[in-house]
Amino acid sequence: MKKTLSMILAAVLVLSLAACGSKNAVPEDGMTYAEYAAAAIESEVTVYTYFQAAQSWWEKDGQGVATIYTQDKDGGYFLYECKVSEDDYKKLVPGTMIRVTGYKAEWAGEVEISDCSLQIYDTKNTYVAKAEDITSIYGTDALIEKQNKFITVKGLTVEAPATYKWDGSGTQGDDLYLKVNLNGTVYTMVVESYLCDKNSDTYKAVEALKAGDKIDIEGFLYWYNGAQPHITKVIAK
Amino acid sequence: MRKVSFKAAAAGLCLALSLTAGCHGSRHQESFVIPEEFDTSKSYEITFWAKNDTNKRQVAIYNEAVEAFNRLYPNITVNIRLYTDYAAIYNDVITNISTNTTPNVCITYPDHIATYMTGRNVMVPLDDLFTNPKYGLGGSELKFDSPALSEMVPRFLEECILDGKHYAIPFMRSTEALYINKTLLDNMGVEIPEQVTWDFVWETSEKALEKNEDGTYKVNGQNVLIPFIYKSTDNMMITQLKQLNAGYSDDSGNILIFNDTTTKLLEEIAKHGKSKAFSTFKISSYPGNFLNANQCIFAIDSTAGATWMGSAAPLHDISADQMRDFETEVKMIPQFDQNAPKMISQGPSICLFNAEDPGEVMASWIFAQFLLTNEVQIAYSQTEGYVPVTLKAQNSEEYLDYISRMGEDDTTHYEVKIKAAKLLLGNADNTFITPVFNGSASLREAAGALIENTVKGMRRGGTFNSDFVNRMYKDVNALYRLDQIKTINGAEPTELGELPALSVLLLSGLGAAWIVIAAVFVRQCLKKHKADE
Numbered sequence: 021m022k023k024t025l026s027m028i029l030a031a032v033l034v035l036s037l038a039a040c041g042s043k044n045a046v047p048e049d050g051m052t053y054a055e056y057a058a059a060a061i062e063s064e065v066t067v068y069t070y071f072q073a074a075q076s077w078w079e080k081d082g083q084g085v086a087t088i089y090t091q092d093k094d095g096g097y098f099l100y101e102c103k104v105s106e107d108d109y110k111k112l113v114p115g116t117m118i119r120v121t122g123y124k125a126e127w128a129g130e131v132e133i134s135d136c137s138l139q140i141y142d143t144k145n146t147y148v149a150k151a152e153d154i155t156s157i158y159g160t161d162a163l164i165e166k167q168n169k170f171i172t173v174k175g176l177t178v179e180a181p182a183t184y185k186w187d188g189s190g191t192q193g194d195d196l197y198l199k200v201n202l203n204g205t206v207y208t209m210v211v212e213s214y215l216c217d218k219n220s221d222t223y224k225a226v227e228a229l230k231a232g233d234k235i236d237i238e239g240f241l242y243w244y245n246g247a248q249p250h251i252t253k254v255i256a257k
Numbered sequence: 258m259r260k261v262s263f264k265a266a267a268a269g270l271c272l273a274l275s276l277t278a279g280c281h282g283s284r285h286q287e288s289f290v291i292p293e294e295f296d297t298s299k300s301y302e303i304t305f306w307a308k309n310d311t312n313k314r315q316v317a318i319y320n321e322a323v324e325a326f327n328r329l330y331p332n333i334t335v336n337i338r339l340y341t342d343y344a345a346i347y348n349d350v351i352t353n354i355s356t357n358t359t360p361n362v363c364i365t366y367p368d369h370i371a372t373y374m375t376g377r378n379v380m381v382p383l384d385d386l387f388t389n390p391k392y393g394l395g396g397s398e399l400k401f402d403s404p405a406l407s408e409m410v411p412r413f414l415e416e417c418i419l420d421g422k423h424y425a426i427p428f429m430r431s432t433e434a435l436y437i438n439k440t441l442l443d444n445m446g447v448e449i450p451e452q453v454t455w456d457f458v459w460e461t462s463e464k465a466l467e468k469n470e471d472g473t474y475k476v477n478g479q480n481v482l483i484p485f486i487y488k489s490t491d492n493m494m495i496t497q498l499k500q501l502n503a504g505y506s507d508d509s510g511n512i513l514i515f516n517d518t519t520t521k522l523l524e525e526i527a528k529h530g531k532s533k534a535f536s537t538f539k540i541s542s543y544p545g546n547f548l549n550a551n552q553c554i555f556a557i558d559s560t561a562g563a564t565w566m567g568s569a570a571p572l573h574d575i576s577a578d579q580m581r582d583f584e585t586e587v588k589m590i591p592q593f594d595q596n597a598p599k600m601i602s603q604g605p606s607i608c609l610f611n612a613e614d615p616g617e618v619m620a621s622w623i624f625a626q627f628l629l630t631n632e633v634q635i636a637y638s639q640t641e642g643y644v645p646v647t648l649k650a651q652n653s654e655e656y657l658d659y660i661s662r663m664g665e666d667d668t669t670h671y672e673v674k675i676k677a678a679k680l681l682l683g684n685a686d687n688t689f690i691t692p693v694f695n696g697s698a699s700l701r702e703a704a705g706a707l708i709e710n711t712v713k714g715m716r717r718g719g720t721f722n723s724d725f726v727n728r729m730y731k732d733v734n735a736l737y738r739l740d741q742i743k744t745i746n747g748a749e750p751t752e753l754g755e756l757p758a759l760s761v762l763l764l765s766g767l768g769a770a771w772i773v774i775a776a777v778f779v780r781q782c783l784k785k786h787k788a789d790e
Contacts, residue, residue, distance in 0.1 A: 062716045081736050123717060128542035135713070186574060189313045191339060245546060245575045 047141075050119065053094035065124050065133060069097050070147040071116040072170055073240070073252065075214035077109040084109065087214070088138070089168065089240045089250075090118065091149040096168030098130060098242065103137035115146030130243040131167060151238045159205055163247055171241045171249065175257075176200040178233040182211070182226050193218045196226050198251070200235070209237060212250040225254040286357070286378040291385055292615045295392055301620040302334045303361035306349070308605055310561060311341045312572070314640045318633065326627045329400040333620045335362075343369070343605075347698070354379055359610040361621035367417060367690070368698040370424050370608050375695055381609040382422040386622050394626065403626045408649040416690050417606055425606040427646035428628060429637060431561035432600045432681045432688055433492055435590050436545070436673070440583035441465070441476050441554045452598070455497075455591040458485055458555050459525065462534035465554055481552045485535045486544035488558040491705035492601050497522050498704075499601075499689055500593045505704070510694040512739045514704060515730050523711045527721035530712035539709055540716070549573055551581035557590055560677035561604065563642035567673040587676040589684065602688035604643065631655070639669060642677030644685075651682070696742030703737040 046052050050068040059065055069090040077086040084106050088099040099120060122136020151172035157163050158173055179199040184190035186197045196211035216222040234257035239249040309315035316339060323335045340346045347369045353359045354376050374380050387406050391398040395405030417425035435453055447461055462484035467475045474482040487493045498505045504513030529535035544556030545565040564572045567585035592598050607625050612618050634650035639659060645651050664672035710729050719725060734740055
């Protein structure tokens, strides 16, 4: 009897481990991040990834879409105008596992998935990315490896108050452009108004920054002809 | 940047389509009648929704114009709201029509006015205002030097006619230009012909794709090269069809775009999309950024984007280390028939919205005219490769001096910008516009979508064949509801049409119920009357 019980317990343990293992594996029809990274621009891709944040949901050509930041443990993805119903969009919370199909594209250096759609795949298997400190590689060639990930950059000095639009020609509610200095080099970072609108703490915090302020930032490493993080949090030093 | 415009454009399209179902929700206004006098002792507050090109100088000129106007007319307060996107203005105007909260004065495109006009008396026809001796163009009672009607560029003014009347005045005009990286062509040993043809651009673009053994492109030694990028694929399709005298649409709103010429044009575009000799703004990004980084040879963009073009461009949004030194040539866009060049006319116009108080409309009209003064026209035109819309400004000493000083500096007299402006000044008679009707804005987007879908399809390994074309035509037709445009346009905007049968039945029932109630009431009154007797 004991032997039989031991056999059964062992079998259960093996099956459980197998199940646990499969939970973190990419389903058969999906690509790993490495496979995605290696795929050619314009190729069709399917990835299983985890929702982190989104710009607002809206209707385009009668179809709900949202621009979404997602990440898995290996890398980040930017879903440009991803088709998603309003009902599903409302169900998305940071960490939700989604299945995305679309085409890998590149716009002004930003590698993204366009003409894509998503389905909520698993609400229990979650992953919320922690901000990865990329301060030491900011401004180097290695930075591209972190594109689209949730990141933090520390020890920045504000060069000048942020401007509404890149040249200051906008008004409150437009994207905020912030120039910061890191180790003597000036970089541009952005508060994307569809991600953090004018009523958000982030937008207000960036609006209030003055030249010389010392800050750390958190955000998603977006690209526009070079790194241009979308700020989600400012920490004053 | 692209995000906002696409979102606004799509929202505008959705709203426009819903609006075309009839302005059932809008309040009706009386048509505007010009008052005898404009009362300068009465205070007016008007709103002006303006559009600028993400250009600080343009914003400053608008603000300066408002201040200068207010000094002349202290009784008129102009509240300005700035946009950087026509589609966003369109979207907001449509949203506000139903609640009568439109602006008084608005920068717009004629295509958009056609949609605004589906509401009764929403727009103010301007013909009588033009010729009003006191307050019209060059009017005697105006406190500023307004251009006379004869001093407007006739062709630009004609572009503002809808349904036989002027519903707008032009504000600025531009066209498209071909910006060429001449240095890269020199590297290839290719000379630029006097007039560039489509064949030349396609052939040269393909030739430029030759690579070195290390995988870099021979022409620029870089890993990135898109030889030919077109910013507005809407314009590309429209212009190519116009150059070939092929169908696009007619004045009645008949959709003619799905024809054999379109298919042939797309077949050519498909070849170069597949080879990646050609791309678009929507697929790859701004042509100017690639041009300035030596990664593009032929960039077609508006002359109103000329300050972004060239290695000394005063405006650019790539980092300094990405900019390259090269010589920029500005040419007319490629042509099929060199003897009959055609290029699109574009640029902002100004329209007026009706208001309950005719005095408010007059205040708006007087302000709109102020935007035509030399002071505003010349200053604004200098911000980009724009051209003033009045002969008065074009022929003024100040403007002629500005043009003559081309290349003196890389700011006000930036060579590429003034070359672009001169391109339009010398070709105003070769410009065209497309018919404007309710739905023409959708057709314009559909024209661009045909190119975008073709290029994307080919880049993704698709094959250009009849299946591809037929499926795309069907999809685009459905997505932009082109099959509904004629029906929409054919309906009288102020008529709501016959009531549905169910409504007739319900209303008949209500009527019958009231008749029965009235009959019972009368009967009871009679009974009571008899009882009292």
